[in-house]
Amino acid sequence: MSSEPTHQNIHTFDQATALQPAGPHHWKGQPGRLYWNMVGPFGGTTAATLLHAVLLHPERIGEPAALTVNYAAPLADLPFVLEARPLRTNRSSQHWLLLMTQVDTEGQTITVASGTAVTALRRGTWAGSELPHPPVTPAENLSPRPPTAGLAWSERYDLRLLDGDLPTAWDGAHADDSLTRLWIQDLPPRPIDFLSLAAMSDMFYPRIWRRRALRTPAGTVSMTVYFHADQAALAAAGSGPLLGEARGQEYRHGFFDQRAQLWSADGTIMTTTHQLVYFRD
């Protein structure tokens, strides 16, 4: 795990989620190729980019509590416009609308992503958990998974698998469950913040690949992230790594859903997340 900063001392993740102001409630940017996946940027960086506009908004109150991102079309590596608009501001919470558009090859403006967010002022209350940190091998005792050739985003993360790695052969050997556990860290390391939590919540490859051992087409349609970390939990998590766990739930008629959660190394839940994924046979 190198700690050497990249290009111009700006971390690749900050380059990939950068926004420029473009008038009230609007920002502009371009995905770039740093986190490119098969047919577009890694969905996690898109989610982080949408959330970034909320964090930059001058009217924002509070910290992220909920984020839903719907992936309407693959993003091109072309400029986008992002609208982040507060729909409702309560005393201690705020509701946001998120819309990202690009101009397609025919000159049409199309919605490539939409979403909503809730920000909220956090306060001390009773606390509890029903998601205990499983006993696992520490990250330092494991080796990083080699990046996947041709997938830029896989070079941006140090992933250390505990259970449920990608099948070693795409031979259709059916598995009964799709549990994956792994350690996740930015490469090079970067202090965990709400943006990297949003991105890392989308870190789990499609569960159906694990169930079927067939590399069929699959892509996230909608992802929801609930943020349980506050600034103190972010500071305590440092630059990670975080422990992630994901499981598939129901697979039918071209869609399945999977749930996941991220813990800090000291056992604090950072996010819980749920996503709907389309697949083809």
Next chain:
Amino acid sequence: MSSEPTHQNIHTFDQATALQPAGPHHWKGQPGRLYWNMVGPFGGTTAATLLHAVLLHPERIGEPAALTVNYAAPLADLPFVLEARPLRTNRSSQHWLLLMTQVDTEGQTITVASGTAVTALRRGTWAGSELPHPPVTPAENLSPRPPTAGLAWSERYDLRLLDGDLPTAWDGAHADDSLTRLWIQDLPPRPIDFLSLAAMSDMFYPRIWRRRALRTPAGTVSMTVYFHADQAALAAAGSGPLLGEARGQEYRHGFFDQRAQLWSADGTIMTTTHQLVYFRD
């Protein structure tokens, strides 16, 4: 379980989720008191009302796959305007924006709920599940929970508890987990459809009440529902009952999340759902 229809032969649920056209992409309606909860209508009927506009929209393709509803302010029993706008139409899926407004007592138009939905054409594919139907006592061998005095919505459902009913005493006796299992049916019975699935996905009382045995203020902030049922599964489920299971996940800083799923009596997953809830000590 009476099968006698209510007022004017229109089921109370259809009365509570009724919409009138109000121009392109717009509908109007009024919550009514039939499903009233403590400070507004049952959130499940609000979610169903938002989805109803999608189902009524002349440009819709496909059936509901995902729905996210954010509860921005308590609905008053006053007229609302509901916008349901297709943001993006793909070959086999469509992305929707949902906005509900009311005029408050000061004459201001405020957003009371927002959301997004994805509809999709379903097709036959490989199918699997990691959510097996637990072995439980059939609904007919259990008694319905008596409605809660003063809560109109509790008179609209036949709820038969298997595990994890409301605490019998609000005495602060801490519980380690918040699992609830129950049978759910409209009262009187009504054929299960996407609208009742949306509503029933919000059927689970705040998990923190179970954990703490303290009836502290709590309310859903955001709910996401993934629909796994297609028309054939709806037809097979008939008028129910459905088996529901819910668990809390993480509780901290005034918010917690809970996940849940609904099965038909024959063991088919109808929805999986996840929600963020605010609470006070």
